Amino acid sequence: MYQNHSEGQTPDEAMLVQKAIGHDASAFGRLYDMHIDRVYRHIYYRVGNEAEAEDLTQQVFLKAWEAIDRYRKTASPFIAWLMTISHNLVVDFYRTRKDRAYLEAEVLVDDSTLSPERATEAGFEQQRLRRAVLQLGGDEQQVVILRFMEGFEFAEIASLLKKKEGNVRVILHRALVKLHNILGKEGSES
Numbered sequence: 001m002y003q004n005h006s007e008g009q010t011p012d013e014a015m016l017v018q019k020a021i022g023h024d025a026s027a028f029g030r031l032y033d034m035h036i037d038r039v040y041r042h043i044y045y046r047v048g049n050e051a052e053a054e055d056l057t058q059q060v061f062l063k064a065w066e067a068i069d070r071y072r073k074t075a076s077p078f079i080a081w082l083m084t085i086s087h088n089l090v091v092d093f094y095r096t097r098k099d100r101a102y103l104e105a106e107v108l109v110d111d112s113t114l115s116p117e118r119a120t121e122a123g124f125e126q127q128r129l130r131r132a133v134l135q136l137g138g139d140e141q142q143v144v145i146l147r148f149m150e151g152f153e154f155a156e157i158a159s160l161l162k163k164k165e166g167n168v169r170v171i172l173h174r175a176l177v178k179l180h181n182i183l184g185k186e187g188s189e190s
Contacts, residue, residue, distance in 0.1 A: 013031070013034065013078060015027075016028075016030050016031050016034075017031065017071065017078050020065075020068050021068055021069060021071060023068070028064075028065055028068065031078065032061050035078070035079055035082055036057065036061070038079065038150060039057050039060050039061075039082055039083070039086050040053055040054070040057045041149065041150070042083060042086055042145065042146075042149065042150055043056045043057055043060070043086050043089075043090060045130070045145055045149055046090045046134075046145070047090065047093065048130070052093070056086070056089050056090065056093060057086075059089055060082060060085045060086045060089060061082075063085050063089070064081070064082055064085055067085075076156075076159040076160055077156060077159065079156075080152075080156055080159050080160040083146065083150075083160055084160060087142060128183070129179075129183070132179050132182040132183050133145065133179065135178075135182055136175050136178055136179070139161060139163075139171050140171055140172075140174060140175035140178065141175070142157075142161065143157055143161070143168055143171045143172045143175055144172065144175050144176075144179070146160065147172060154168050154169060
């Protein structure tokens with residue numbers, strides 16, 4: 001799993017990135033293996049459809065391979081660069097779609113220790129939270145997903161969004177207030 005170092009990369013990852021920049025397909029393949037699950041989870045949370053998420057995830061890595069020459073490790077960690085590509089692809093994906101059916105997509109509960117009743121209840125809560133998160137604005141949605149779904153640190157999110165760390169904290173605070181209000185209204189309407 002991704003480890004947090006001063007520049008956001010492990011020494012092994014930094015070496016793989018340098019080799020990949022030199023068009024070493026094997027090194028890029030190892031980077032792919034290191035990050036595919038995280039990129040897929042991020043995209044799946046945004047689109048809610050397995051097939052679409054798989055397709056978009058593959059597009060992220062294809063675009064990354066095609067643009068690897070333009071990656072600069074001083075700009076942001078490699079995973080943040082991949083997340084920027086994935087964010088842009090998800091935005092493009094929704095620009096080309098007319099429907100908003102992704103909001104109704106089923107979110108799977110992956111805890112086999114829950115009773116069927118608790119698993120169903122957890123699934124409903126997960127779906128309710130997902131719908132609420134998707135009602136947030138672009139930066140707010142991104143910050144919430146990156147912080148709570150992907151476990152990014154504030155500095156990493158700031159680097160990814162090209163904002164100051166303090167701004168990211170403010171965006172997160174505002175997003176959480178909005179989520180609280182959205183979920184409160186939803187709960188009172190039930």
